[in-house]
Amino acid sequence: MRAMLALDVPEYVGSPVIMSDFPEALDCHAAMRRLWEYLDGELSERILEAVHAHLAICANCYRHYDFERQFLAALEAAQAEECAPPRLHEQVLEALCAEGFTP
Ligand SMILES: [Zn+2]
Numbered sequence: 346m347r348a349m350l351a352l353d354v355p356e357y358v359g360s361p362v363i364m365s366d367f368p369e370a371l372d373c374h375a376a377m378r379r380l381w382e383y384l385d386g387e388l389s390e391r392i393l394e395a396v397h398a399h400l401a402i403c404a405n406c407y408r409h410y411d412f413e414r415q416f417l418a419a420l421e422a423a424q425a426e427e428c429a430p431p432r433l434h435e436q437v438l439e440a441l442c443a444e445g446f447t448p
Pocket of ligand 1: 372373374376399403405406407
């Protein structure tokens with residue numbers, strides 16, 4: 346299962362003993378609550394590592410993480426695309442005006 350995770354995790358996370366050594370080990374609920382901040386890079390290093398560690402061992406949360414990450418990437422890609430050309434704006438506006446719309 347772990348082999349499926351493409352996450353770059355520190356070595357120490359792999360050992361099952363570690364979780365007890367890790368004071369901020371998160372459960373799924375706590376990890377998911379911090380997912381957006383994690384993706385935005387807004388977490389302190391300690392929490393960030395805790396979320397990171399959880400994602401490395403929890404396939405369920407990792408799926409959520411992966412989805413959100415792709416969602417954000419798609420959003421960024423969409424925003425990077427150019428706006429509609431000015432001529433299209435005019436055409437839409439003309440069409441709307443023809444229908445009685447006042448800008
Ligand atoms: Zn989880």
